[in-house]
Amino acid sequence: MAHKIVRKRKLAHLVHEFVIEAPLIAEHAKPGHFIVVRIHEKGERIPLTIADTYKDDGTFKMIVRAVGKSTYELCMMKEEDELLDVVGPLGKPSEIENYGRVLLIGGGVGIATLHPIAKALYEAGNEIYSILGGRSKEYVIMEEDFKKYGEVLVTTDDGSYGMKGLVTDGMEHLVKEKSLNFDVAWAVGPTVMMKFAAFKGKELGIPKMWVSLNPIMVDGTGMCGACRVTVGGEIKFACVDGPEFDGYQVEWDEIIRRMNQYKEREKIALERFLEKVGDVSWL
Amino acid sequence: MALKIPPKKTPMKEQPPEERRKNFFEVALGYTPEEAIAEAQRCLTCPTKPCVKGCPVHIDIPTFIKHIKQGDFQGAIDTIKLYNNLPAACGRVCPQENQCESQCVVGRIPGSEPVAIGRLERFVADWEAEQGEVKLPEIKEKKGKKVAVVGAGPSGLTAAADLAKLGYDVTVFEAFHKPGGVLVYGIPEFRLPKKIVEREVEYIKKLGVKIVTNAVVGKTIPVDELLNEYDAVFIGVGAGAPKFIGVPGTNLNGVYSASEFLTRVNLMKAYLFPEYDTPVTVGKKVAVIGAGNTAMDAARTALRAGAEKVMIVYRRTEKEMPARLEEYHHAVEEGVEFHWLRQPIEYVGDENGNVIGVKCAVMKLGKPDDSGRRRPVPTGEEDFLEADMVIEAVGQQAQRILLDEFPQLERNKWGYIEADLETGATSVKGVFAGGDIVTGAATVIEAMGAGKKAAKAIDRYLSGEWNPWND
Numbered sequence A: 001m002a003h004k005i006v007r008k009r010k011l012a013h014l015v016h017e018f019v020i021e022a023p024l025i026a027e028h029a030k031p032g033h034f035i036v037v038r039i040h041e042k043g044e045r046i047p048l049t050i051a052d053t054y055k056d057d058g059t060f061k062m063i064v065r066a067v068g069k070s071t072y073e074l075c076m077m078k079e080e081d082e083l084l085d086v087v088g089p090l091g092k093p094s095e096i097e098n099y100g101r102v103l104l105i106g107g108g109v110g111i112a113t114l115h116p117i118a119k120a121l122y123e124a125g126n127e128i129y130s131i132l133g134g135r136s137k138e139y140v141i142m143e144e145d146f147k148k149y150g151e152v153l154v155t156t157d158d159g160s161y162g163m164k165g166l167v168t169d170g171m172e173h174l175v176k177e178k179s180l181n182f183d184v185a186w187a188v189g190p191t192v193m194m195k196f197a198a199f200k201g202k203e204l205g206i207p208k209m210w211v212s213l214n215p216i217m218v219d220g221t222g223m224c225g226a227c228r229v230t231v232g233g234e235i236k237f238a239c240v241d242g243p244e245f246d247g248y249q250v251e252w253d254e255i256i257r258r259m260n261q262y263k264e265r266e267k268i269a270l271e272r273f274l275e276k277v278g279d280v281s282w283l
Numbered sequence B: 001m002a003l004k005i006p007p008k009k010t011p012m013k014e015q016p017p018e019e020r021r022k023n024f025f026e027v028a029l030g031y032t033p034e035e036a037i038a039e040a041q042r043c044l045t046c047p048t049k050p051c052v053k054g055c056p057v058h059i060d061i062p063t064f065i066k067h068i069k070q071g072d073f074q075g076a077i078d079t080i081k082l083y084n085n086l087p088a089a090c091g092r093v094c095p096q097e098n099q100c101e102s103q104c105v106v107g108r109i110p111g112s113e114p115v116a117i118g119r120l121e122r123f124v125a126d127w128e129a130e131q132g133e134v135k136l137p138e139i140k141e142k143k144g145k146k147v148a149v150v151g152a153g154p155s156g157l158t159a160a161a162d163l164a165k166l167g168y169d170v171t172v173f174e175a176f177h178k179p180g181g182v183l184v185y186g187i188p189e190f191r192l193p194k195k196i197v198e199r200e201v202e203y204i205k206k207l208g209v210k211i212v213t214n215a216v217v218g219k220t221i222p223v224d225e226l227l228n229e230y231d232a233v234f235i236g237v238g239a240g241a242p243k244f245i246g247v248p249g250t251n252l253n254g255v256y257s258a259s260e261f262l263t264r265v266n267l268m269k270a271y272l273f274p275e276y277d278t279p280v281t282v283g284k285k286v287a288v289i290g291a292g293n294t295a296m297d298a299a300r301t302a303l304r305a306g307a308e309k310v311m312i313v314y315r316r317t318e319k320e321m322p323a324r325l326e327e328y329h330h331a332v333e334e335g336v337e338f339h340w341l342r343q344p345i346e347y348v349g350d351e352n353g354n355v356i357g358v359k360c361a362v363m364k365l366g367k368p369d370d371s372g373r374r375r376p377v378p379t380g381e382e383d384f385l386e387a388d389m390v391i392e393a394v395g396q397q398a399q400r401i402l403l404d405e406f407p408q409l410e411r412n413k414w415g416y417i418e419a420d421l422e423t424g425a426t427s428v429k430g431v432f433a434g435g436d437i438v439t440g441a442a443t444v445i446e447a448m449g450a451g452k453k454a455a456k457a458i459d460r461y462l463s464g465e466w467n468p469w470n471d
Helices: A023-028 A071-077 A110-123 A143-147 A165-179 A192-203 A251-259 A264-277 B033-040 B060-070 B074-080 B087-093 B118-129 B154-165 B194-206 B221-227 B258-267 B292-304 B323-332 B398-405 B444-462
Strands: A003-012 A015-021 A036-037 A046-049 A052-053 A059-065 A085-090 A101-106 A127-134 A149-154 A184-188 A209-212 A228-231 A234-237 A244-246 B146-148 B169-173 B210-212 B232-235 B255-257 B285-289 B309-313 B335-337 B344-348 B357-370 B374-386 B389-391 B430-435
Touching: A015 A023, A015 B430, A023 A052, A023 A085, A036 A071, A036 A251, A046 A059, A046 A071, A046 A110, A046 B323, A059 A071, A071 B210, A071 B258, A085 B118, A101 A110, A101 A192, A110 A127, A110 A143, A110 A184, A127 A143, A127 A165, A127 B232, A127 B444, A143 A149, A165 A192, A192 A209, A192 A251, A228 A251, A244 B033, A264 B389, B033 B060, B033 B118, B060 B074, B060 B118, B074 B087, B074 B118, B087 B118, B087 B444, B118 B194, B146 B154, B146 B221, B146 B335, B154 B169, B154 B194, B154 B232, B154 B444, B255 B258, B258 B389, B292 B309, B292 B323, B292 B389, B357 B389, B430 B444
Parallel strands: A101 A127, A101 A184, A127 A149, A184 A209, B146 B169, B146 B232, B169 B210, B232 B430, B255 B389, B285 B309, B285 B389, B309 B335
Antiparallel strands: A003 A015, A015 A059, A036 A046, A036 A085, A052 A059, A209 A244, A228 A234, B344 B357, B357 B374
16 A cells, blocks of 8 residues: 655755655554654665654654655655555554653654654653753754743754754853753654763763664564674664664764764665756755 | 386486585575476376475375476466465475375385475476466455464465455465565575565465564564454464574674574665675674574575685584585585584684684584484583684573463463464463464474464354364
8 A cells, every 4th residue: 555645845955855655654642652664665774763643643753854866756755646565553662651751852854753753752741851852953852842841941053943962051051050960852854963971861861762773674573684783792683672672781982983984885875876867956 | 017117206407516606596496397208207106195294285196296207387386375375485494205105105115215206396387486386276255354464574465465365355474574484484495586585475375365474573563453353363374583592692793693694685685785785794704603594505605795715614523414415415505614523612812803704612422302303512622623703503481572462372491372283272262372482493484384374273263163162
C-alpha cells in the first residue's frame, strides 16, 4: 500500500516537514519509535523518526533533512505524491515515567524525534527544560511546540538566535548558572552532538542520559545486524534493542566510524543525482 | 526383464564457471523437453515409492515422473502442485541428495546416480510458466473463517496456500516490502532468480491469499489484535537474527553478517548500485566464515560483486562441512578458496577501524561431538589471513520482534517457539508455528513441510475435529 504525502512544508534550507498517511503507524506509534521509508522500487530503506502522530486523521509527521541522495529525493517530493513503502513503528519505545525534572537536548532534526518524548514526559507529570540547538536561527525547529511543555533554551552556533554556542554550553548554563538539578536527560541529534552531550551530562552529574542512535540500517527489524553498536561493552542492534540507549555507555567513536562506512558510495550517488535533477538551491 | 538404465543423471547445462563468476544470471540452465523425457525414463516407477518418504511434503514423485515420460508435462505439474505450492523454487534449492534422491532405488545400483528428481520438478514448473496460463487447482467452498499467517517465507506461504485451497480466508503479514522471505533476501539471484519467486507468489495470490507487506506483527499490528480478529494464527517468521561469533573486531568496518550482505545484494539489489540506491562495498580479498549453504552463497555473491579473492574459512574440514555438495562444487569451480581447520579468534583492523585480516587458531579434529562430527580442537598454532572484508555465515537465532511482543508464547531452551512438530500447535490456543522459528535454521523444503502439516492441523482445529488445548 502506498502512503500519500498529505501535507508538506519547508522549514529551513534542506529541511522539510511531511504529514504522511499511515493509519496503523498513527495508531500504534509510541515516543521513541522509528519508521523505515522506501520511496520507489529502486529505493533504499531509509530509517526516519516520527515527530508527531494524528490518530484521528490516520497520519503522522516526520521532519527530514536532505543529506544524501535518498533524502534529497524525498525532500523533492510534493503533496499528493506517494511513498511506496512505510514500515513501522519500529524499535523499543522510550521509557516514560514521572522522573521529576527532565532535561531534553535536541539538535537539528533530532528535535523532531524528541517532540513526542517531550509530550509524553509532560503528560507523565515531569517538569521539563528543553535545549534546542541549531546552526543558525532557521534550523531551530518546533520551538513553539516545546514551549507548551516547559522552559526552552535555544542555542545557535552563529548566535543568530538565542544563546551563541552549542547545546553543551546550554547544559552548562542551566546546571551551573541556573543551579538546576536534573533527574534524567534525553539527547537527540547528530551523533557528534549526542556524544558531547553525554560527556557533558556525565561531567555535570546528571544521573542518566538517553540518546537515540541512528546508525546505518538495512531492514530495521533485527535481521541483518548492520546497525550494531557497542553499549556497556556488549553488541546491541539499534533497531530492536534501541534506538534509545544509555548515552554514558555508548562507544561513540565506534558508531561514528561505522556511520562513515558508505561515505564514498553516498557521495557518488548524490553527485550523480544532483547532476540529473539540476538546480536544487530552492530545496 | 533386462533393464538398461544409464548410470548417470542426464546432465543439465550450466553457464561455464569462468563466465558465470562475473554475472548474476542463473548458473543452471534447466532441461529441454527431450532431456527431461530421457531423464524421466531412468525412473523405475517403484510401486513402494521410497522417494516419497524422503520428501518433506510427500510429492507423489513416481506419478509426476510417469507423466513426464509420456510427454504429459501438464499432468506432471498438476500432480506436483497437489503437494507443493512452490515447485520452481524447490526444484532449484531443495537438498534432494539428502531427501527424495537419497531414497531412489536407481541410486542404490552400484555405480549409478539416482533419478534427477529435483531437475525434473524444476523442468515442469518452468514449462508451465512458459505456457503463459498457470492452472489453478480446485478451491473448496468458503468456510467463513479467517486465518492470519505471520511471515511470507516458505512455511508461511505454504500454509497460506493450503488453507486458501481448503476454503479459508487467509491474510499473510510480511515485515519486508516483498514477500518470499529467505527466497528473496537470502538465496541469490544466480541460484534462484527473483522472477521465479515472484511467479510463485503470484500463484499463491491467485489462490485467494491476501499478502500485506510492510506489516510487522507485534509492532504495526499488535499481537492481541491478531488473536482477536482471526480464528487461527500461523507463525512462520523464520530464524531471522544473525549470530556473530563475537570475536574482538566484530564491529570493525568491513565486517558483515551474511544476512546483511545477502540482503543488500539480493533484496535491495546493491549489485546494481547506483541504479539502485542501496550500496554495498565489496572488498578485494573477502573472508567468509563458515561452510554452510549461506556461506557458499555469500562467497559466490562476493565473487560476482567484484571481489578478486574469496576465501571460505572453516573450523572443521570438507567432510564435516554442512553445505550441499553441489553448492560446494560450484564454489570450487568458480575459484573460491577453502581454508580448512581455521577458527577466527580476532578480526584485525587498521588505524581507521577498517578490517585488514583474520587471525585464526589452527585446529585439528578431535573426538566426535553431539552432532556426530569430529570436534575441532586448537593445535596452539595461529595463522593470519589478509582480508579487507569479512562475512560471518555462522548461523542464525530466533527473530526477536514478534517474540518480544508475545510473551505468552512458550519457547524452548534455544529461544525458539515450542510447538508440536506434527501439528505446529503452540502453548497459545489457536496459534500454530512452523519453520525455522521452531526448528532453528533448516531448509526451505523442511519449512514448507511444517507449513503443510500446520495447515492440515489448523483445518482440523477450525472444523471442530480436534483441539489440543482441551477447553
